[in-house]
Amino acid sequence: MAIAAAMVAVGASFGAIAVSYGLPLWLPFLMSTAVFAGGAQFLAVGLIAAGNPVAAVLGGLLLNARHLPFGLAVSDTIGPRWRDRLVGSHLMTDETVAFTLAEPDPAGRRRTYWLIGLTLFTFWNVGTAVGVLLGGATGDPATLGLDAAFPAGLIALITPSLRDRETRLVALTGAGVAVVLTPVLPAGLPVMCALLGLLALFLPRRASGQQASRPTSPTAEPSRPVEPC
Amino acid sequence: MLIAAILTLAVGTYALRLGGVVLRGRLRLSARTRKVLPLAATALLAALAATAALTENAGPAGVARPAGVAVGALLAWRKVPFVVVVVAAAGTAALLRLAGVP
Known part of the structure; x- marks a missing residue:
């Protein structure tokens, strides 16, 4: 049930953020039911609000490309029946896959996949509705600091991954590139340029502790308060 | 579209x-x-x-929002629950604005 509560919280912040961006009310609902992928929804809503729906689609799909290997991993659990495959695939998320693969036996995996998948889908949409209602009820989002809630929520989502040193290096380099390029590129593109952060993987091992040595990331860049490390 | x-x-x-x-x-x-x-x-x-x-309309985003996000990020790093992170970030930004910080 802890995971259901977390889903409601994240879903609510998604709904509230979509509304605070001034996007139509149906949009968060359509995304939460039809896309059903937290990270991609946040990314897409941010890029759509910035006026770049094409970047929203491309960025969202790139983000969701990880579902392909997920599908390979849980294919046996979902089974060969087409009804199960068609419905089960839509329930696939980071959390569903993680909980499923943590179960030792096939029967437990199968039960966990459907239980977690359906629970997450339900509470994600409940959360979205709560967020839309709350977000709609509050007047100016900036007065309540909702504009700070969105990036903080994103950071909370990726913090577990950032504990891995290599992931942190790539992510922080990418974030730095995006911030530096924001004044000069059209909306949406700087975030996509964060993929240049992957180049940090090819740095010589000894330099990998100092991301500022990357040529595309100017050393003059001010320290970024969002990254607590 | x-x-x-x-x-x-x-x-x-x-x-x-x-x-x-x-x-x-x-x-x-x-x-x-x-x-x-x-x-x-x-x-x-x-x-x-x-x-x-950090940015708004291709320019800097002021002080209140980055400060709020920094508080949230610090709490997230210390494994504080998601809801607390989000509320603390929003609360910090809101209070700073109330105090006249841009």
Whole structure:
């Protein structure tokens, strides 16, 4: 049930953020039911609000490309029946896959996949509705600091991954590139340029502790308060 | 345009999900691809968080919002629950604005 509560919280912040961006009310609902992928929804809503729906689609799909290997991993659990495959695939998320693969036996995996998948889908949409209602009820989002809630929520989502040193290096380099390029590129593109952060993987091992040595990331860049490390 | 973008994202995402399930045994992803996909995902989300925290309309975002996000990030790093992180970030920004900080 802890995971259901977390889903409601994240879903609510998604709904509230979509509304605070001034996007139509149906949009968060359509995304939460039809896309059903937290990270991609946040990314897409941010890029759509910035006026770049094409970047929203491309960025969202790139983000969701990880579902392909997920599908390979849980294919046996979902089974060969087409009804199960068609419905089960839509329930696939980071959390569903993680909980499923943590179960030792096939029967437990199968039960966990459907239980977690359906629970997450339900509470994600409940959360979205709560967020839309709350977000709609509050007047100016900036007065309540909702504009700070969105990036903080994103950071909370990726913090577990950032504990891995290599992931942190790539992510922080990418974030730095995006911030530096924001004044000069059209909306949406700087975030996509964060993929240049992957180049940090090819740095010589000894330099990998100092991301500022990357040529595309100017050393003059001010320290970024969002990254607590 | 808006609805087309969301439906494209929805259909594409579903195809990626179903693709993995159906192609099991017929598709081999290299170890490198398998490793890079989650890295790319985290990099995109980190960039979105950083630009949303620090910039507004291609310029700096003032002080209150980055300060609020910094408080949230610190709490997230210390494994505080998600709801507390979000509320603390929003609360910090709101209080700073109340005090006249831009």
